[in-house]
Amino acid sequence: MITNTEISNIGHAGFRSLIQKSVNIGIDVHIYKKHKKLIHLSYKDKTIYTNNYTPPLPRNAGNFTLSKEVTKTILHEKGIIVPRGFATTTLKEAIALIKKNKLSYPLILKPIDGSLAKGITWNITSQKDLRHAVNFFKNTFNNSALIQRKRFIVEEMFIGDEYRVLVLKNKVISCIKKIPATITGDGISTITKLINIQNAKRLPGFDIKLDSVALTTLKKNKFVLETVLPKKYKLILRNDMMLSNGGRAVDCTHIMSSKLKKQCVKAVQALGLTFGGIDLMSVDIEKNNDYVIIEINNNPVYIINEKPLVEGSGVDVSLLLLREIFPHLEK
Secondary structure: OOOHHHHHOOOOHHHHHHHHHHHHOOOEEEEOOOOOOEEEEEEOOEEEEEEOOOOOOOOEOHHHHHOHHHHHHHHHHOOOOOOOEEEEOOHHHHHHHHHHOOOOOOEEEEEOOOOOOOOOEEEEOOHHHHHHHHHHHHHHOOOOOOHHHHOEEEEEOOOOEEEEEEEEOOOEEEEEEEEOOEEEOOOOOEHHHHHHHHHHOOOOOOOOOOOHHHHHHHHHOOOOOOOEOOOOOEEEOOOOOOHHHOOEEEEOHHHOOHHHHHHHHHHHHHOOEOEEEEEEEEOOOOOOOOEEEEEEEOOOOHHHHOOOOOEOOOOOHHHHHHHHHOOOOOO
């Protein structure tokens, strides 16, 4: 029987949630001592094996998703809207390709196979910004052994809200809006106090951080920690949407347009997946014309769609996955 320590040591938050749910509802879980990422799940007379913290679903041709460039090519051929851009390895070639492809600023630069927002630069508005972005990318992955990490993608930056959409068996099961660490002025409180008020409402480990990124944002806006923000003034402290950096996740499944849901299902089907997490941007999630699909993950960290992290109803993703794995699971 798996121990609490073994569960806490699982290095993928979504899969950790799946294993914890398995234990809670009576599924036997065993981790092999020799191969710590090899796990079997047993329920009644059925045993399923899984490796590398991947849900053991029947159809998961997720190798396509390992490269953002490959993903974009497949989705584009299926008529699904993706950002205009290219992949390259040098600043010189990037400058030439921006001109050749007539890309419009602002741009975004990101690794071809990256995750967790590593090496990404948003809101590139000039060649000077682009040079800084390429240097940041190279410094981030300077010690990486992966050849792919030498390549990066430059693409037009879509201006809109960011969402994480989960598709399971040809159905959208969850859509959450990702909001970066933000504080709203009340005309009385300092920035420090506003951050402390926000943090008091958040779970441990998910505080808004006053790190170098946040302090740089204050400097750019000509604010200091003692500044009193005007009433209703919204200050976004960082570009990334990570909850661990103070971001928020708000359930929007019920308002997402049916046509956009169909596009998300079509995208996951195109990549041969039973289960996929889509990073999508849209000007209005209730409408369906102005959107782009940024990327798709075949093994998404879906805890942002579940309670207690999500604001709103949320969905028990782990239970839904386990019912796919064990169709006769008792309800």
